[in-house]
Amino acid sequence: MSTTKAPPPVHPDVSIVRLHGEACFWCGAAHTTLIPAGSVSAPAGGSLRIWYIVACPAHADRRPR
Numbered sequence: 001m002s003t004t005k006a007p008p009p010v011h012p013d014v015s016i017v018r019l020h021g022e023a024c025f026w027c028g029a030a031h032t033t034l035i036p037a038g039s040v041s042a043p044a045g046g047s048l049r050i051w052y053i054v055a056c057p058a059h060a061d062r063r064p065r
């Protein structure tokens with residue numbers, strides 16, 4: 001592959017704990033098993049930043065797009 005695909009952008013109002021991987025990106029569940037669920041891009045400190053998100057078991061197959 002010669003190009004790197006940027007993660008899909010998310011709405012800047014998304015909860016910061018979801019971007020930090022401390023809660024399920026989709027439903028906000030925090031007190032459960034959290035599985036790496038890919039990455040998204042969202043504004044942070046005036047620039048676009050890549051965030052590695054997590055998902056609860058119910059949303060384990062869901063990916064940002």
Ligand SMILES: [Zn+2]
Pocket residue numbers: 024025026027028029055056057058059
């Ligand atoms: Zn969830």
